Amino acid sequence: xxxxxxxxxxxxxxxxxxxxxxxxxxxxxxxxxxxxxxxxxxxxxxxxxxxxxxxxxxxxxxxxxxxxxxxxxxxxxxxxxxxxxxxxxxxxxxxxxxxxxxxxxxxxxxxxxxxxxxxxxxxxxxxxxxxxxxxxxxxxxxxxxxxxxxxxxxxxxxxxxxxxxxxxxxxxxxxxxxxxxxxxxxxxxxxxx
Amino acid sequence: xxxxxxxxxxxxxxxxxxxxxxxxxxxxxxxxxxxxxxxxxxxxxxxxxxxxxxxxxxxxxxxxxxxxxxxxxxxxxxxxxxxxxxxxxxxxxxxxxxxxxxxxxxxxxxxxxxxxxxxxxxxxxxxxxxxxxxxxxxxxxxxxxxxxxxxxxxxxxxxxxxxxxxxxxxxx
Numbered sequence: 001x002x003x004x005x006x007x008x009x010x011x012x013x014x015x016x017x018x019x020x021x022x023x024x025x026x027x028x029x030x031x032x033x034x035x036x037x038x039x040x041x042x043x044x045x046x047x048x049x050x051x052x053x054x055x056x057x058x059x060x061x062x063x064x065x066x067x068x069x070x071x072x073x074x075x076x077x078x079x080x081x082x083x084x085x086x087x088x089x090x091x092x093x094x095x096x097x098x099x100x101x102x103x104x105x106x107x108x109x110x111x112x113x114x115x116x117x118x119x120x121x122x123x124x125x126x127x128x129x130x131x132x133x134x135x136x137x138x139x140x141x142x143x144x145x146x147x148x149x150x151x152x153x154x155x156x157x158x159x160x161x162x163x164x165x166x167x168x169x170x171x172x173x174x175x176x177x178x179x180x181x182x183x184x185x186x187x188x189x190x191x192x193x
Numbered sequence: 194x195x196x197x198x199x200x201x202x203x204x205x206x207x208x209x210x211x212x213x214x215x216x217x218x219x220x221x222x223x224x225x226x227x228x229x230x231x232x233x234x235x236x237x238x239x240x241x242x243x244x245x246x247x248x249x250x251x252x253x254x255x256x257x258x259x260x261x262x263x264x265x266x267x268x269x270x271x272x273x274x275x276x277x278x279x280x281x282x283x284x285x286x287x288x289x290x291x292x293x294x295x296x297x298x299x300x301x302x303x304x305x306x307x308x309x310x311x312x313x314x315x316x317x318x319x320x321x322x323x324x325x326x327x328x329x330x331x332x333x334x335x336x337x338x339x340x341x342x343x344x345x346x347x348x349x350x351x352x353x354x355x356x357x358x359x360x361x362x363x364x365x
Contacts, residue, residue, distance in 0.1 A: 059197045068201050075205040079212045086219035089227075094297060174304055 004123050008130020014107040015138035015182075016189040021107035025139045026178040028098050032155040035143035037091040039136025041084065041099055043129070045076045046108050050116040050128035052076075057117060069112045074103045107135055138185065145181045146172045232264055235281050235292050251360055254281075262289065263363050267356025271348035273301035276310070278352035284364060286357070288327065291319045293349055307345035315339055315346070324357050 012018060015025050021042075028038045052072045053060075060068050081099045084092040092099065102108065111131050116124040147153055150173030152165035160168075171177045232243050232252060241261070243252045252264045262283040268275040277299060281289040293310045294300045302308050309315060318336050319327065327350055328334020329343070338346035 056197075056201070059200075061194050061197065064194055064198055068198065071201055071205050075209060078209055082212050082216040082220065085223065086216035089223045093227075096297065170305060 001122070001126060004126035005130035005133070008127055008132070009134040009137065012131070013134040013138060013189070014110070014131050015135055016186055018107075018110070019186075020110050021105050021135060022182070024098050024101065024105060025135075025142055026175065026182060028095060029139050029142035029146055029178060029181075030150070030173055031094075031147045031153075032140065032143045033091065034094050035139045036136070037084070037088070037095055038098060039132070039139050041080050041095070042102060042105065042107065042135050043132030045073065045080055045102055046111060046132045046135075047125055047128035048076045049073045049108055050111055050124040051121055053112045053116040054119060054121045054124035060117070065113075065117060066109075069109060069117075070103070073108050073112070077102045107131060141185055142178065142181050145184070146177060150174075150177060231279060231292070235264065235279055235290050237290075246363060251363060253363070260284065263360060265356050265360045265363075267352045267359065269348035269351030269353075269355060270344075271300075271302050272307050272342070272344040273303065276300060276302065276345065276348040276352055278349055278356070280353050280356050282357065282360075282364065286324060286361070286364065288319050288322050288324070288353065291316050291349070291353060293352075302342070302345045306339070307342045309339045309342060310345050310349050315349075319353065324354065327353050 008014070010017075014021050024038055024042075029035050049069075049072050053069060056068065056072070077100060080102070081092075084095075084099060111127060115127045119127070144154065147155075148160065149169045150171070152158060152160040152168045158165045169177075172181065228249070229243065232254070233239055233241070236254070241254045241256055243254050243264070245252050246263075250266050254261055254264060262281060264279060264281045266277055266279050268277055270276075277294040279292040279294075281291070283289050293316070295311050296302075296304070296308055300308060300311065302310065315337075322335060326335045329336050329338045329347055329350060331338065331343075332347075332350075334350070336346070336350060
């Protein structure tokens with residue numbers, strides 16, 4: 001049972017090994033807070049859609065499975081969007097368009113198609129949690145590198161001294177810095193093997 | 194096939210309406226507060242009351258019952274897209290303050306260059322000027338453009354001018 005969770009985090013890490021869901025990882029990893037918000041949102045949507053799709057297995061004909069997956073996923077994404085807006089408006093404002101865009105996040109459709117639609121509910125939930133944590137850790141790693149070097153802060157607090165925070169390596173806050181950071185993270189993952 | 198598709202859709206719609214009703218009040222309240230916070234910040238005065246005239250676009254502001262002016266949101270052409278700007282105009286058509294949208298609110302100018310239009314060094318130049326003075330210096334006005342971001346600077350100027358032309362009639 002534990003294997004499903006660990007596989008999602010390490011062996012099948014969606015971002016660093018399977019290379020899916022790269023768009024939000026690159027786009028929303030400018031600060032640790034945003035990355036955590038995005039990670040939790042994806043974790044919730046992924047777990048709930050995996051569970052639902054696994055439960056729906058017996059009544060979903062092969063030919064219309066993708067439309068049904070999309071309806072299930074977009075329902076949970078919209079719920080997340082509303083609840084975040086109502087109870088965490090600051091994070092909702094920062095994440096902006098990227099919460100609704102979880103609908104087309106390949107991780108979620110990928111896990112639905114490759115795993116949840118072929119397994120019973122319990123493994124499906126565990127796989128959702130594992131992959132969700134895997135995504136959260138990857139985007140969090142990106143955010144730590146980028147916020148630290150790009151603004152000298154971590155979660156909004158100055159950590160590398162006020163002198164560095166005044167003239168940080170702005171490059172890492174910008175999109176090119178994100179590509180460099182993700183390349184470094186992927187290289188490190190490969191090194192471990 | 195159709196039966197299962199319909200069933201899934203009906204359940205999804207039901208669930209969503211329930212969550213919508215549950216969160217609606219808080220979301221509306223948050224939107225109202227954000228708008229009010231923006232207007233208060235623009236004028237730096239918490240004692241004013243704001244009355245919406247055109248939703249999300251034009252407000253009148255009052256001290257007690259005296260109308261002091263209007264605030265409007267208008268758009269100018271920037272380098273990366275339209276630049277939304279909030280402008281406060283007093284009854285004698287003096288510009289009291291301006292506030293271009295921040296990147297989080299939809300400003301699409303180049304980070305580190307065009308986004309400087311949101312900084313006080315730039316926006317404070319508009320304070321207490323008449324519409325005729327609101328032009329870039331190189332266009333014969335009194336606004337210093339940001340170095341390397343002339344198009345963004347001109348976009349903000351354009352937003353102010355377009356807005357004044359459009360909403361001047363509300364200053365009565």
